[in-house]
Amino acid sequence: MDVSYNNSPSDDEEARFSAMPERTLPNILVTGTPGTGKTSTAEMVAQLTSFEHMEIGKLVREQQLHDGYLEEYDSLDLNEDKLLDYLEEELRDGGKVVDFHGSDLFPEDWFDLVVVLRTNNTLLYDRLQGRGYTESKVQENIECEIFQECLEEARSQFPEEMIVELVSETADQMESNAERIQQWAEAFMAKSKASP
Ligand SMILES: Nc1ncnc2c1ncn2[C@@H]1O[C@H](COP(=O)(O)OP(=O)(O)O)[C@@H](O)[C@H]1O
Numbered sequence: 001m002d003v004s005y006n007n008s009p010s011d012d013e014e015a016r017f018s019a020m021p022e023r024t025l026p027n028i029l030v031t032g033t034p035g036t037g038k039t040s041t042a043e044m045v046a047q048l049t050s051f052e053h054m055e056i057g058k059l060v061r062e063q064q065l066h067d068g069y070l071e072e073y074d075s076l077d078l079n080e081d082k083l084l085d086y087l088e089e090e091l092r093d094g095g096k097v098v099d100f101h102g103s104d105l106f107p108e109d110w111f112d113l114v115v116v117l118r119t120n121n122t123l124l125y126d127r128l129q130g131r132g133y134t135e136s137k138v139q140e141n142i143e144c145e146i147f148q149e150c151l152e153e154a155r156s157q158f159p160e161e162m163i164v165e166l167v168s169e170t171a172d173q174m175e176s177n178a179e180r181i182q183q184w185a186e187a188f189m190a191k192s193k194a195s196p
């Protein structure tokens with residue numbers, strides 16, 4: 001079961017969030033169409049860096065950050081306010097790898113790197129079918145990838161220099177993507193410790 005959310009900006013977004021303090025450990029967002037490998041990649045990054053993997057779908061279920069089940073979408077109805085309140089605390093000290101298909105609900109200064117995973121249609125189709133998704137849900141997600149909705153959404157919310165688009169089609173690519181993110185994290189930490 002997935003988590004559904006709409007892209008409308010929250011009215012009180014400005015009022016509710018004060019700026020996050022500077023972090024010595026980075027927060028990394030891994031986003032992309034369902035099936036592109038967010039959870040597997042984020043888990044690998046967490047192991048390499050000792051950061052904590054936060055899978056939003058799981059968190060929403062376990063912490064009851066939703067308003068019930070939406071039959072039409074076969075997903076939980078995300079309560080954005082509850083999720084953001086919860087995450088704001090969790091992300092404060094950095095060192096988190098967050099994995100979610102959406103990105104424009106998060107304030108820009110919560111993250112230091114935004115990774116958008118990409119997968120070709122044929123492979124994505126097989127992965128989603130293998131997951132037991134209905135044909136219409138598979139199609140919906142394939143279209144999402146074709147129109148690169150997750151990438152556009154990330155671009156609408158985060159500065160271009162924070163965003164890295166990575167192809168995630170083979171096991172080797174997953175490994176090299178995770179290592180690349182690890183190296184980026186190490187560079188961030190070296191820099192943040194070096195500054196006064
Ligand atoms: N780069 C990749 N190479 C091979 N298989 C992959 C790759 N990325 C993901 N997979 C496989 O595709 C499926 C979906 O991956 P998952 O991490 O659950 O995606 P997401 O969290 O984005 O929905 C899993 O079975 C996973 O093992």
Ligand SMILES: [Mg+2]
Binds near residue numbers: 038039040099
């Ligand atoms: Mg996942």
